Amino acid sequence: MRDRLADALLRAEAVERDLLDPKTVRDAKLMASLGREHQRLGQVVERAKALEKMDDELAQARELLSFDDPEMAAEAKREVERLTAAIERAELELRPLLVPPDPLHDRNAIVEIRAGTGGDEAALFAADLYRMYTRYIERHGGWRIEMISLADGTLGGIKEAIFKVSGPQAFGALRFESGVHRVQRVPATEAAGRIHTSAATVAVLPEAEEIDLKIEDKDLRIDVFRSSGPGGQSVNTTDSAVRITHLPSGLVVSQQDQKSQLQNKLKAMEVLRSRLLDLKVAEAEAERSRMRKSQVSTGDRSAKIRTYNYPQSRVTDHRIGYTTHDLTGVMDGKLDELMDALHLADIEERLAGDA
Structure with missing residues (x-):
């Protein structure tokens, strides 16, 4: 940890120099990044100074341990114990700051x-997850939701919901929600009271900017068709729905929730x-993780990441072994404790992986 701290302090000096360079001032993007x-x-610099001061005080206290005066030696021992504990806390608080943030951390999601x-129970659970995230997002000032697409299921459930979360560090906060979420409970339609298991998938993507990748027109096939289902007077009267196929990757996106073909194309x-x-x-x-197994996976959406067990009022995140029995609170959007545990596990893993 101390080696990483020394590297960070050297980098801080380099960044300070670069910010004073006239070339940097002329480059708005570089200026913002630096x-x-x-x-x-x-x-890091501020905490490192406090840590250095405690190191010096600890060295002085240890010198006093060998004094013949029993009272002074006892006082020095208490001071060594206090400073040792304080240094451990300071190092623990420094660890997250020594991990360079993901460049996509500040993106919308x-x-x-x-x-x-x-079946129907999975659609009901998907609706429960949508409400859970909506309430979590509402608790964060400065975040807002923009619905992109919503496909209703039966009995008040949803087949699919796609929405954008705009606000500071939205992707960074939500990224570890990607994966298979499993629910165990007695469905309302189950007369015998048997517990059923169903699932829903969640994908959290960073909002892309034009600079991230170039999409060639020749790589796209755009089809238009008439909207179906609820949607107002224009439904089934105009070819406003849009389906875009990205030929090189095979990805297909359909959009019909907006009022015009142009709006649907932009959303798609x-x-x-x-x-x-x-x-x-x-x-x-x-490629980076090829040689080691990731503890907090953000890419493998086939993996079961979390179970919501209603009979036991229990939520378990299988990636980090985290369990809470406040299922009601979690489903009401109280996810901060769980999110913090996931981010701490990610920091620890990245520190260990780079060691």
């Missing part, structure tokens, strides 16, 4: 929820760009 890094490293195995392209960026990021992450 400014964010300078802000993060500024916290595209969240996709789909009912999986389990937004989702397509995010899925392509997610694919690009997942491939890069797979």
